[in-house]
Amino acid sequence: MILKFSFDYNSNNNTLLYFLQNIVSKTKLENKIIRQKDIVLYVEGNEEELISFSDELSATLPMSIFLKNNTAEVVPEIPQIDSIKVNVDNKFAFCPSCLKQIEDDNSQDFYNPFISCSVCGTTCDVKSLILLKENEEIDYNSNKQLFEKLATLINEDKKVKIKTNSGEFVFKKLSKTEKKVKLLCTNLVNISKVLVANKKEIVALASLEKPSLDLRVNEVFKMTNTLSQEYVNVRYVDDLILYLLSKELENYNIDFLIYNKDEDYDYELTYKGDSKNLDSIKIKIVEDNTIILNSNSYDKSLDTIYSKFEDKAKAHFMVFLQEYNFYNKNIINFYSSTKCNDNICLYSKDVEGFLDIVSYKLPKSIKQIFDILQKDETSNRLLNNYKEKYPDIYENALNCDISMLKDKNIYSLWKIVAVVLGFSSKIEDENIVLNKAIESLLEKGPRIDYKLKDSDKIFNKEFLIHKLFQSGMSFKLAGVDDNTLCLGYIESFAHYIAKLVDDVHSEVPLDGISLTGDIFTYDLISKLVHKSITKNFKIYYNKDFVIQK
Template sequence: MYFIFEITFSSNKNYISKLIRGYANKTEIEVEIVQTKDKIVMIFNQDDEKLESFLLNMEDLLPASLFLGNANHYFSEEKPSLVAVEQSNLPVNIAPCPSCQKEMFDVSSRRFYYPFTSCNSCGSQHPFLTKYPYIRANTTMKFLVPCSECEKERETNFLRKDYPLISCIECGIGLRMLNQETEHMALNKGDYHNLFKVSAGAISTGKTVLMKTIHGYRKFFYPKPNASSIDKIKFTTNKVDIGLSKPQNTSTKHIENNVALSTLLMANSAGFNKHLMLVEQEFNALLSIERPLLRVATKSDEIKKFYGSSALVKYPDDGMTMLLAAEAVKHGLEYMAYIECSSDEEADFLVDFDMPINTQKDTKLFINQDAKFFISGERIIYPTIAKNEKARVTVAHDLACVPLEEESIIDSFSVFDSVYTSELYVLDAQKNFGNEENNQNKFEQYEASMLSVLAEYEKVGEKAIGVHFDGSLNFLYYNGKKVINAVPAIPFESDNLWEKIRTLRDGSDRLVNNYKKAYPKIWDRLDNLEGDMDVFEVTAITLGLENESFEGISSESLSFLGKGGLQIDTKIKDNRFDNYAFLTSIMSYQLGDVENNYICYSIYESFGDYIGELVPQLCDKVGSNIVVLSGETFANQSLYASIQKTLGAKKPLMNKNFPIGKENAVYGALYL
């Protein structure tokens, strides 16, 4: 008789099953551990006397995870037949596990306040990777020789058995702290502790700290209206960093002065219910070992004053940020803010280390009741193993899928050596690869995005209707072989905007003249737009939002608490989305003194109605009820709710393990 214990686990990542295997080896219990595509199964001998204690202790050992679900158990006379997912040796990029956190805060540990503490199943491993395979010689840690205690651990500690990045304060990465006058090096436990204590103290007094975290440079500060800090210095470093995060806005000083554009870092979970309006799923996601970015509703007056009705929120996600937050709590801070920036950003203090790192884009998560999906980003999701029957190489958004020995890995293009392939598929907007452009098969984002969803649900080859919404709105038809843009959006060009609106239809010229009188500064700004801007950026400028992006409109829409929206024009002819009609409608409501949050809410409700009207027509026309949704724009509560209302009966499909945004293309291109 077998005792079967199952835990729902909706990912092919193996850090949880690896942790369980390590613990099973330590306790010498007889158990077979199998990870399938949707669960982790433990098969025990019913009579094993260690069984009860093993399961109880395992509960304390396992971290919270986005992918973990309910557990159940049963008895069986026969061993269950299971299809296991491939077990791979890929570096993760998640928060420290409970065991590693315990070491960081244990004064008797060799890793007390050592921010690079990690093990086989946790921590920021990927930033140190330089190439595959994932061994110490292929990481920037190769320059550090483990001490005798770490060597002993690598042989005996079930958490760090043969761990490539093993290190401690004695043999690991050193930290330094600088201000205008002094430089402080961390050489022992007391130094490491004091460095984070001083950093948190500086932030609590209104100073700024530029800190190199394992996810790149972040500038930390305590948010306050029109925040500014005097006597800042511009730090320059002599190090060469691989792929460091760059500022996402043209001026990080502008972000600091406009706190709403920063990320809110909650220093302690005790402040969640005081400052944020969280549903249980959001609370659990923020505390998960994956540590995603979440946009959540604000609650306290002080946070509303800084961020408005919603904020991008993060819980400490690496050793550096975790230790800083722990000291911030001791200084009375429940939260702080940070911006991602470059190494020469101005700040009062600099905390730095000399090890090069290869950063990944943070991953945003969307939650609506029981629905949960990744919006964008690389961390948490990549690297991953991909099924690649054709041994094809695909490239999109600086990510690549490359066959290595018997498996194909999707990861940053920079970690792969030269690859020779007979099939190279490259996103049309991506720079050229290879010696000759004619060796490349170019593809569009919407094609690969739709196929990435169909592949996840094993529906490649079946007819389907798709909606790709990412800056522009396109309705797609997949005939089982090829993705066709059946109802493309009318192209949008932001230059000469007023002339295009003026000639849109009868009366449009009067709207332009009236708008110029009512909003001369915005009119002038829109008359001098530069660069390739999408309709959401232009809409945010039109509405005068601080965050001039889709994110800004989405955030503003969340502050509307009413029901029922205005009708925003989404089309003029042939059922095609018309960007200029859309903008004209918004300007008309502005002239009618309609509140911005009502307009933003109405934008998404109108899109939902439009999509809900057109998709069933296309389904009937092609004889298919498979509907695919892709693109970041769907990550909006108002639009998602509207889509569920209009298309819910068709149960539209969206990415499960990959982002719904552009980073899914590298996977979808395998099926072109």
């Protein structure tokens, strides 16, 4: 009997292969690991042996932010292909096999954070932990007693500096603070006491990669006035020292710790030897997709590809094509950024190159926009009505200096919109239109014009900037409130993307859509884009590479 295990693994790294390789090395059953579209493991044995192996695989294989799905089926034979062998340079926090050893009170490694593990490949020559107070070493009888004491100290509001695999940090109990803080969740079961997190986000926090996410503070916890920030960066314990501490903190109902690098402390927990220097990955979950915001764990050859293009939009697109090996596909890429020039670009297998669909320009001044509106009878009448009803806003906009805006992107145009429509008196560092849209309580806003100049060509289309302002002024004159109007700008941006996809697809049949650039890390924007694009089109994000470099 042969079982075929298939793993939908959305990464080009070898981590999953490495774990499978180490797990099957412990069995005498015939097996083979191959990488095709999916990663596939074949194992041959009788029914009892395969059930036992399946149970062991399920218990030992760690969750990963890149593992989307896995299936098992009976097949007639194992293909005659060489089994793959890999090595990895990545260092891991811990795996289920590690936890099984340190939580077994009959094991010689009970509460030992410095174990060696044959599954995740970690080795360690550190012998013991050192607890210090004012550089004086404190004795303890066992690791269990040590972690019990640490938990007691933290419960008593003591600050403890701890050497971890991610660096040295000062940890303290979550308490009222006006500062912007980062949180370590020590008990994911109770994460909803403080933060709003869905199941996928909780699973991601507990995954092998131990990423951090920005999560919103829940409404009930806000009422305690403990945290002053709307969103908090949070991660789960990424170190066996922290994991063992978390088990003892449960006795005090402590589920979160504040941590940072630069702060005075009362006690220090350290050890002799180097830490692993784990990569601190930051991610975001968008419509079931894992978007990488910060990471050093991708294949560095992608940096070489990225560096070949001065245009960041093209650089990101080329990396995306490489990650998926989509050189024989037709892909449209929307690159929209808060800090670089936007671009909408088509890669076609037929021309084996890029076709710019839309790029953006910035007006030299708001007066230039008003001058364009004055050339048309209808828009001139609108402008005069706007000037009459909102004379202060009009004069302020006319005299506003927008020269500090250098990036030719939608984000910059929204900043100008904020001034023209009176949401702000000057060009702000933050994006008022986007912020107000996020604050809007409605589900829909008015339809704002994101128009392109009529052309028989599908490429190098001209974006009609003045239409973006004309429609907004019209709705403001009609009495639409600011937040709803701003929602209209964001929602209509999503509709604009969807229409472009349909228009290009009618000329060049598309195999997929890629979204790059940090605009798509905003929940509101990404959700509206996914909602607007018809379900027939597959939407892709980078695999391992960051969405905005």
